Amino acid sequence: MSNKIVIIDYGAGNVKSLGNMLEYLGRDYEITDEKEKILKAKKIIFPGQGHFEQAMKKLNSKNLPCTIKEAINNGADFLGICLGLQVLFEKSEEAPNVEGLGIFKGEVKKFQTGKTPQIGWNEIKTTKANTYLDDDYFYFVNSYYVVPEDKNIISSITNYHIDFCSSVQKDNVCAVQFHPEKSSEAGIKFFKKWLT
Numbered sequence: 300m301s302n303k304i305v306i307i308d309y310g311a312g313n314v315k316s317l318g319n320m321l322e323y324l325g326r327d328y329e330i331t332d333e334k335e336k337i338l339k340a341k342k343i344i345f346p347g348q349g350h351f352e353q354a355m356k357k358l359n360s361k362n363l364p365c366t367i368k369e370a371i372n373n374g375a376d377f378l379g380i381c382l383g384l385q386v387l388f389e390k391s392e393e394a395p396n397v398e399g400l401g402i403f404k405g406e407v408k409k410f411q412t413g414k415t416p417q418i419g420w421n422e423i424k425t426t427k428a429n430t431y432l433d434d435d436y437f438y439f440v441n442s443y444y445v446v447p448e449d450k451n452i453i454s455s456i457t458n459y460h461i462d463f464c465s466s467v468q469k470d471n472v473c474a475v476q477f478h479p480e481k482s483s484e485a486g487i488k489f490f491k492k493w494l495t
Contacts, residue, residue: 347382
C-alpha cells in the first residue's frame, strides 16, 4: 500500500474543494480511476455531488464497484462524502431501479417535509460508533438521507424536520452526508483525525 491518498475519479464530485483541503493540510493526493492505483492506496476518498443513477452508471462504466469493494476488503481507509455515503447502500428513492454498491444494507430516502435540498450549516450529534467527529456544525447540501438497516453503524444524527443519519462508521469505512471540505474549522478537525 502507498501512503498517497486517492480520490476516486468518476467524472463527478466536489474534487476541487476537497483537493484544496488536502493541500491545506499538506497531504499528497491523486485523482484517478485506475484500478491498480486505487488498490494500492492506503486511504481512498469518494467525493459526491450529483445524482445516484448518474454516479452508479459512471462507476459501472469504469468497472469501479468491484475495485472499491476489493480495496475496502483489503483494509484501505475509505471516506465517502455526500453522494459518496449514499452509494454505499443498496438502493435510493432517487433512482429506484438502480443498485447501489450494497456495502451496507439499507436505503436512501427523500425528505418529505421542509425545503429540499437542505442547504447550509446544521448540527451533528455523534454516537458511540464515531471516532473522527465532534458534535459541531457542518455544511450540508442534500435532499436525501440514508436509512441503515444496522443502526450500530450510525455515527451521527442531525435534525432537519426529522432526525436522520448524517454519518456512518464501521471498521475502515467512514462516510458523511455533509461536506467536511466546505465546513471550515469543523471540517479541518475531522480531516486531521481521519488522515492520521
